[in-house]
Amino acid sequence: MDYETIAVEKSDIGIIITINRPQQRNSINNKLLEEINRVLDQVEEDERCRLVVLAGQPGTFCTGMDFEEFSSLKSQQGTAPLKTAPNPYMATLKRFTLIPRVVIAVVDGQVMAGGVGLAAASDLVIATPRSQFCLSEALWGLLPAMVTPFLVRRVGFQAAYRMTLTTAPVHSREALDMKLVDEISESPFDSVHRLWLRLSKLSVPTLRNLKEYFRKMWLINEAMENIAITEIERLSSDPRVIENISNYVKYGKFPWEGLA
Amino acid sequence: MDYETIAVEKSDIGIIITINRPQQRNSINNKLLEEINRVLDQVEEDERCRLVVLAGQPGTFCTGMDFEEFSSLKSQQGTAPLKTAPNPYMATLKRFTLIPRVVIAVVDGQVMAGGVGLAAASDLVIATPRSQFCLSEALWGLLPAMVTPFLVRRVGFQAAYRMTLTTAPVHSREALDMKLVDEISESPFDSVHRLWLRLSKLSVPTLRNLKEYFRKMWLINEAMENIAITEIERLSSDPRVIENISNYVKYGKFPWEGLA
Amino acid sequence: MDYETIAVEKSDIGIIITINRPQQRNSINNKLLEEINRVLDQVEEDERCRLVVLAGQPGTFCTGMDFEEFSSLKSQQGTAPLKTAPNPYMATLKRFTLIPRVVIAVVDGQVMAGGVGLAAASDLVIATPRSQFCLSEALWGLLPAMVTPFLVRRVGFQAAYRMTLTTAPVHSREALDMKLVDEISESPFDSVHRLWLRLSKLSVPTLRNLKEYFRKMWLINEAMENIAITEIERLSSDPRVIENISNYVKYGKFPWEGLA
Numbered sequence: 001m002d003y004e005t006i007a008v009e010k011s012d013i014g015i016i017i018t019i020n021r022p023q024q025r026n027s028i029n030n031k032l033l034e035e036i037n038r039v040l041d042q043v044e045e046d047e048r049c050r051l052v053v054l055a056g057q058p059g060t061f062c063t064g065m066d067f068e069e070f071s072s073l074k075s076q077q078g079t080a081p082l083k084t085a086p087n088p089y090m091a092t093l094k095r096f097t098l099i100p101r102v103v104i105a106v107v108d109g110q111v112m113a114g115g116v117g118l119a120a121a122s123d124l125v126i127a128t129p130r131s132q133f134c135l136s137e138a139l140w141g142l143l144p145a146m147v148t149p150f151l152v153r154r155v156g157f158q159a160a161y162r163m164t165l166t167t168a169p170v171h172s173r174e175a176l177d178m179k180l181v182d183e184i185s186e187s188p189f190d191s192v193h194r195l196w197l198r199l200s201k202l203s204v205p206t207l208r209n210l211k212e213y214f215r216k217m218w219l220i221n222e223a224m225e226n227i228a229i230t231e232i233e234r235l236s237s238d239p240r241v242i243e244n245i246s247n248y249v250k251y252g253k254f255p256w257e258g259l260a
Numbered sequence: 261m262d263y264e265t266i267a268v269e270k271s272d273i274g275i276i277i278t279i280n281r282p283q284q285r286n287s288i289n290n291k292l293l294e295e296i297n298r299v300l301d302q303v304e305e306d307e308r309c310r311l312v313v314l315a316g317q318p319g320t321f322c323t324g325m326d327f328e329e330f331s332s333l334k335s336q337q338g339t340a341p342l343k344t345a346p347n348p349y350m351a352t353l354k355r356f357t358l359i360p361r362v363v364i365a366v367v368d369g370q371v372m373a374g375g376v377g378l379a380a381a382s383d384l385v386i387a388t389p390r391s392q393f394c395l396s397e398a399l400w401g402l403l404p405a406m407v408t409p410f411l412v413r414r415v416g417f418q419a420a421y422r423m424t425l426t427t428a429p430v431h432s433r434e435a436l437d438m439k440l441v442d443e444i445s446e447s448p449f450d451s452v453h454r455l456w457l458r459l460s461k462l463s464v465p466t467l468r469n470l471k472e473y474f475r476k477m478w479l480i481n482e483a484m485e486n487i488a489i490t491e492i493e494r495l496s497s498d499p500r501v502i503e504n505i506s507n508y509v510k511y512g513k514f515p516w517e518g519l520a
Numbered sequence: 521m522d523y524e525t526i527a528v529e530k531s532d533i534g535i536i537i538t539i540n541r542p543q544q545r546n547s548i549n550n551k552l553l554e555e556i557n558r559v560l561d562q563v564e565e566d567e568r569c570r571l572v573v574l575a576g577q578p579g580t581f582c583t584g585m586d587f588e589e590f591s592s593l594k595s596q597q598g599t600a601p602l603k604t605a606p607n608p609y610m611a612t613l614k615r616f617t618l619i620p621r622v623v624i625a626v627v628d629g630q631v632m633a634g635g636v637g638l639a640a641a642s643d644l645v646i647a648t649p650r651s652q653f654c655l656s657e658a659l660w661g662l663l664p665a666m667v668t669p670f671l672v673r674r675v676g677f678q679a680a681y682r683m684t685l686t687t688a689p690v691h692s693r694e695a696l697d698m699k700l701v702d703e704i705s706e707s708p709f710d711s712v713h714r715l716w717l718r719l720s721k722l723s724v725p726t727l728r729n730l731k732e733y734f735r736k737m738w739l740i741n742e743a744m745e746n747i748a749i750t751e752i753e754r755l756s757s758d759p760r761v762i763e764n765i766s767n768y769v770k771y772g773k774f775p776w777e778g779l780a
Binding site: 148149152156157158162166168219254 | 476
């Protein structure tokens with residue numbers, strides 16, 4: 001099978017999905033989400049495949065939404081009405097938390113905006129020492145609305161709130177302290193192999209029970225997911241936000257530079 | 261404008277409110293809450309003012325409820341019926357979390373009881389190394405009922421519960437580890453300036469969206485706020501509690517000394 | 521009074537319950553839960569007794585459910601219908617969190633599965649440096665369903681989830697960082713005495729208020745407790761789980777060895 005945005009590698013212990021858009025700094029577009037989900041469909045058909053590793057490029061795990069695609073879509077849409085659920089990004093994060101497989105994010109380097117959500121919704125995150133995580137959305141007048149439920153679940157309220165408010169990068173050591181990262185490793189794939197020695201003892205039905213059960217033990221439910229989707233649709237239809245992003249795509253100009 | 265309980269300083273980046281009751285160890289009375297809210301009213305009228313810093317005296321940020329005022333009010337009230345919502349202290353904490361501005365608590369030294377709530381409800385807390393936080397309420401037969409929702413939000417259940425149960429002081433380093441403090445600094449106002457370099461890029465509408473959205477991503481809602489207000493009214497009308505505090509105000513005697 | 525499964529020692533500051541099933545590696549059977557609750561009944565009749573310490577054997581705090589008793593009960597029951605609430609283990613954890621006394625777990629050595637719940641539901645946990653905590657349930661096709669609400673409350677979602685998923689032991693230092701342990705001490709009973717200097721100043725009515733109030737400030741309610749009980753009944757009636765445990769009890773064979 002052929003993919004445009006990812007590389008897929010089957011190994012004896014599972015499958016590795018590598019985000020493969022280096023020219024676009026591994027940003028997220030609809031094609032990427034569709035292709036990740038196509039792989040997950042295949043995984044779900046094979047009970048022997050119990051491990052999904054999500055990786056990025058050296059130095060760049062994922063930098064969030066593809067601004068060029070966003071800007072181009074918005075200029076086509078004009079005043080189109082808001083999309084409603086389902087949202088493919090939110091659906092993917094939710095799927096990570098419910099698919100009866102182990103999902104491990106292997107992070108090396110930059111993780112921004114929506115990329116933070118891909119990591120936060122993974123079962124486990126292994127990061128290299130040079131990794132850093134940044135929620136830059138508020139700088140554009142956006143919010144990491146769909147990331148927030150999964151980030152709060154992982155790191156608690158204040159750490160998620162602080163990252164969103166300050167938009168400052170969080171380095172691997174601090175990310176480990178706040179449990180955004182589960183392990184720091186110079187060779188994260190070796191860590192995956194070591195973890196798999198224990199994880200491989202869990203059956204697919206047990207993984208299904210575990211993930212469904214933990215969902216009932218926390219705040220995230222469909223109502224909260226819909227609040228998240230509604231908020232991101234609202235914000236990304238705000239003319240100021242569209243203009244902020246368009247000015248960046250066209251002229252490389254940041255919103256606060258426009259204030260001068 | 262003149263204030264009895266605070267000093268207010270406008271700078272080019274925002275406003276600094278300094279709690280100014282050194283004779284009363286910077287305790288909280290109704291006048292203080294009223295004056296803080298009067299400043300916040302002014303802030304909300306000025307879109308250019310996007311930063312509110314709350315500071316205390318050197319060595320004493322805030323020591324919680326003013327026991328003398330409490331005791332005097334209670335002796336006047338006699339068997340007056342319970343007050344109902346709104347409660348001015350609870351309303352102030354809630355306002356910190358919703359006002360579309362950045363609220364930073366600059367803490368140096370002692371923070372006790374209700375003072376912990378003022379910090380916990382702030383967006384960010386910067387503390388000097390000598391700072392310490394203590395929830396002493398249970399010693400008097402009270403609870404930090406209105407502080408709890410905001411403290412649990414910031415530090416998680418167990419850290420908030422342990423502080424309340426043990427009534428033991430938490431020093432700056434431990435407070436940082438539990439995220440009650442966001443940064444330790446020998447010169448916290450320099451830290452505010454440094455943080456502002458990024459924070460200043462956020463617009464008022466974005467701050468409003470951010471704060472309203474994060475409220476929906478956590479446990480605190482009006483029902484929980486009313487439980488808090490009802491509980492503090494119930495406890496502070498308990499004759500044993502009133503006597504405990506009155507004995508301290510009049511004779512400097514602690515409740516457990518009365519047991520001897 | 522005579523006990524089969526525990527030793528009980530009254531001191532001037534409270535009562536020490538020592539789990540006393542060294543031959544069964546201090547596992548939990550129904551008799552143990554019944555006897556712990558009998559002691560708590562006595563404690564509740566004596567307002568002067570305000571401290572309950574739960575301890576284990578040197579090197580083994582508690583290793584969770586007694587597999588031999590479970591296996592024997594299951595082979596007797598045959599296809600008996602599921603038990604419904606109340607569940608004595610869940611009721612005991614809940615009682616720890618609501619009894620108007622201070623409950624301190626003194627942990628030395630191994631804490632597994634249901635043993636983690638006894639610690640997590642205690643007000644405070646003091647552990648020796650050699651202690652370690654492990655949720656091994658998923659290896660058997662079970663989940664720590666009744667432990668989870670109390671563990672999430674104590675350590676947050678991700679740390680509880682990671683322990684359940686990886687089934688890997690957490691050592692005392694990491695347990696302290698994640699707040700599963702409140703203090704590490706070479707001589708935990710000395711720590712209890714030191715803590716008691718402050719804790720002893722809290723009255724029984726204050727402890728009752730405190731515990732009832734904090735329950736309202738968090739996610740656990742009767743609905744969640746019933747979800748937990750229903751899930752554990754469902755899983756422990758699963759023929760695969762029963763067979764996994766029976767094979768271990770009879771032949772010392774682990775589930776994944778059966779896959780070969």
